[in-house]
Amino acid sequence: MQDIRRTSPRIDVEALCWEIVGDREIGSLIVDLSTEGARVERPYTGGRIEREVPLQIEVPGIDEVMWARGDVVFDQLVPSRTAGPFQLLRRTGYRIAIAAARDLRLVRDYVYSLYEARMPVDDRFEIAFW
Numbered sequence: 001m002q003d004i005r006r007t008s009p010r011i012d013v014e015a016l017c018w019e020i021v022g023d024r025e026i027g028s029l030i031v032d033l034s035t036e037g038a039r040v041e042r043p044y045t046g047g048r049i050e051r052e053v054p055l056q057i058e059v060p061g062i063d064e065v066m067w068a069r070g071d072v073v074f075d076q077l078v079p080s081r082t083a084g085p086f087q088l089l090r091r092t093g094y095r096i097a098i099a100a101a102r103d104l105r106l107v108r109d110y111v112y113s114l115y116e117a118r119m120p121v122d123d124r125f126e127i128a129f130w
Helices: 101-118 121-129
Strands: 011-021 024-033 037-043 052-059 064-079 088-099
Touching: 011 037, 011 101, 037 064, 052 088, 052 101, 064 101, 088 101
Parallel strands: none
Antiparallel strands: 011 024, 011 052, 024 037, 037 088, 052 064, 064 088
């Protein structure tokens, strides 16, 4: 069930993402995507996160790469036995603040099409006619 505070659905995905922090590219995995943002996970290697981060996102299923500026909404460390030298996973939520209109349309279309494909048939019928 979708949270009524959200303006767009969230979908579970596995997509590559690179965060540009200073002069380094940090490889990450997007695990949750919406038309307005993404949740990214990667092994914790120390350090702090910037409030605004350039992102290079590989939109899954489309074979397109988009550039965006992400504003950090949350940043948390989660214990994980298989993640990095500190056995911690860094989970960061980004709101897409700036991106090309074409890229935002691609992400919007991808999110909604995948969301509708995963929705049970009865719910799709109810949404279409109510």
